[in-house]
Amino acid sequence: MNAKVELTREVRKLLRTAAVQANIALGIALADRTNLFKALASVGSESSPAHYSEVAKYGNLKPRYTKELLALLACSDIIEVTPDGDHFYIKDAAKEVFTSEIKDKSLAFSTFVPLHAAVFDNIAEVMKCEGPLGMDYSNYGSFYGIMDQFSIVIHKKHLVPDLIPMTGMKEKLIEGIEFLDVGCGSGFHACELGWFSFF
C-alpha cells in the first residue's frame, strides 16, 4: 500500500472514531442528566443485574428509551450487559464513578458535549466573515450551571488547601484583601476564597 492510501485510511479511521466517541459522549451526558446511572446503580449489581424495565421504573423513565440508552452504554463498555441483552449493571468497583455526591471529573467532561452542540448553528454563523461578531453566553442556555459544576469537581478539593498556599497569597487572604475574578462564572472560586476571612 502506498503512503498516500495509508494516510487517507488513517485519517478516515480517526474521523470515524471521533464521530463514534462524540455520540457516546452524548449518551453519557444523557444518562447523567436523566439520572440513569444512579437508577442502574440502585437496582442492579454484578451479582444481580437489573432488567431494563426495573431501571426505567426506578428512574421514572420510559422503558423503550431506557433500553436504548443502556444498550448504547453497554456497547461502549461504560456499563455491562448480560448475554440475554436485557439485564444491565455497573461493575461494583466502578459504581462510585457514577454515584458520588460531587460529580466525578471524568463524568463531568461529557456534560459539555450537549452544551456545545446546542450552539452549533450560532457558531457556524459567527465563523463567517459576514456573520455576527460573536455570540452571547445566554445562547448556551444551561452554560453557567454546567460550568459551575465542572469547576467545582475540578477545583473544590485543592483550591483552598493546596493551590492558594503555593501562590503565597494565603496570608494576604487571611489578613483581608480585595480581589477581582474577571469572567467568574457563577462566582464559585471567589466564594471559596472568601473562606479565608474565617481563618
Ligand SMILES: C[S@@+](CC[C@H](N)C(=O)[O-])C[C@H]1O[C@@H](n2cnc3c(N)ncnc32)[C@H](O)[C@@H]1O
Ligand atoms: C469558561 S467561563 C469560566 C467561568 C469561571 N472562571 C470558572 O472557571 O468556572 C468564562 C466566563 O467568562 C465570562 N466572559 C466571557 N467573555 C467576557 C467578557 N467579554 N467580559 C466579561 N466576562 C466575560 C463568561 O460570562 C463566563 O462567566
